[in-house]
Amino acid sequence: MKIGVLVNEGPYNHQAADTAYQFARAALAKGHQVQRVFFYNDGVNNASKLTEPPQDDRQIVNRWSKLAEEHGIDLVVCVAAGLRRGLVKDNLAPGFRISGLGQLVEAGIESDRLVVFGD
Amino acid sequence: MTQIAEETESEAATEAVVKKFMFVNRKAPYGTIYALEGLEVVLISAAFNQDVSLAFLDDGVYELLKGQQTKALEVKNFSPTYRALEGYDIEKLYVERESLAARGIREDQLLVPVQVVDAKEMAALMEQQDVIIGF
Amino acid sequence: MLHIVNKSPYEKSSLTSCLAHALKGSALLLIEDAVYAATKGNAAEDAVRRALQELPVYALGPDLEARGMAGAVIDGVKVVDYGGFVDLVAEHRTSQSWL
Numbered sequence: 001m002k003i004g005v006l007v008n009e010g011p012y013n014h015q016a017a018d019t020a021y022q023f024a025r026a027a028l029a030k031g032h033q034v035q036r037v038f039f040y041n042d043g044v045n046n047a048s049k050l051t052e053p054p055q056d057d058r059q060i061v062n063r064w065s066k067l068a069e070e071h072g073i074d075l076v077v078c079v080a081a082g083l084r085r086g087l088v089k090d091n092l093a094p095g096f097r098i099s100g101l102g103q104l105v106e107a108g109i110e111s112d113r114l115v116v117f118g119d
Numbered sequence: 120m121t122q123i124a125e126e127t128e129s130e131a132a133t134e135a136v137v138k139k140f141m142f143v144n145r146k147a148p149y150g151t152i153y154a155l156e157g158l159e160v161v162l163i164s165a166a167f168n169q170d171v172s173l174a175f176l177d178d179g180v181y182e183l184l185k186g187q188q189t190k191a192l193e194v195k196n197f198s199p200t201y202r203a204l205e206g207y208d209i210e211k212l213y214v215e216r217e218s219l220a221a222r223g224i225r226e227d228q229l230l231v232p233v234q235v236v237d238a239k240e241m242a243a244l245m246e247q248q249d250v251i252i253g254f
Numbered sequence: 255m256l257h258i259v260n261k262s263p264y265e266k267s268s269l270t271s272c273l274a275h276a277l278k279g280s281a282l283l284l285i286e287d288a289v290y291a292a293t294k295g296n297a298a299e300d301a302v303r304r305a306l307q308e309l310p311v312y313a314l315g316p317d318l319e320a321r322g323m324a325g326a327v328i329d330g331v332k333v334v335d336y337g338g339f340v341d342l343v344a345e346h347r348t349s350q351s352w353l
Binding site for chain 1 (some may be wrong): 258260285286287316335336337339340341343344348349351353
Binding site for chain 2 (some may be wrong): 255267268271274275276277280347348349350351352353
């Protein structure tokens with residue numbers, strides 16, 4: 001099954017980014033395809049290459065990048081939401097790309113399931 | 120091909136599929152960004168020729184209230200955008216009766232023509248959808 | 255439909271709203287802070303027990319464990335892991351997150 005994921009909150013402030021990540025990993029382990037992870041609202045902050053969280057806790061941005069690298073998952077940051085919050089190409093972590101909201105709608109169309117994680 | 124052209128072509132190809140998209144609005148305007156950024160997704164969805172409807176329940180009904188004056192807040196009043204939806208062929212706006220009643224709001228206080236439904240009807244509408252997005 | 259609720263019933267009314275719209279044939283999955291609703295003795299217990307008569311109710315195990323609530327689950331609520339979460343998403347035609 002093709003599963004799309006929408007992440008509406010940034011790393012650490014809310015659990016949404018964690019739950020979305022664990023869900024995506026479990027979906028892959030079950031043999032599903034994660035069609036896209038789309039980051040909207042404060043979710044765009046999941047893509048910031050400038051984060052330096054404490055070493056003894058999970059590295060949320062890095063593990064998204066790793067997931068993209070290992071499984072070829074399309075991590076998309078909404079351009080408009082990114083501009084609002086200062087997330088632009090220059091400070092994007094590896095594995096993420098910036099694109100339009102159309103990519104979210106397209107994920108809804110192309111995936112068999114779309115799951116939303118937020119506040 | 121440029122990335123934008125590629126994306127547009129791929130997006131156009133997916134238009135052959137028509138799904139029922141429901142955008143669920145349960146939050147008040149201005150206190151958080153969800154009403155505004157939710158509306159931005161709705162507008163984009165118009166380009167994809169999908170079967171789009173909007174549901175307003177709980178505090179989401181406040182988004183449609185007439186007379187929003189944001190000058191003193193110094194934030195953009197985005198409520199006129201709800202009136203623009205019709206021009207995008209997005210006409211299915213469902214507002215929950217119980218949510219209006221609980222907030223003492225009458226249908227004539229809303230910015231746009233809507234279909235008022237009760238919770239049971241709203242539940243049935245939700246069940247019919249292919250994709251449900253809320254913020 | 256798979257209804258997903260993620261907030262404690264004391265913080266938000268999302269569980270109440272969800273239950274007012276969950277039809278027979280649906281399922282309810284409690285994740286993140288909403289797992290507190292699945293614990294014995296909490297004020298939402300009656301609502302959850304009533305819901306159990308109409309639809310299956312699941313709670314995400316890792317969230318219960320993190321909050322020290324794994325031993326307090328209301329009888330009838332099924333505990334699932336992230337794999338179970340994925341299975342529920344696959345099983346139901348749509349999901350709705352009550353945020």
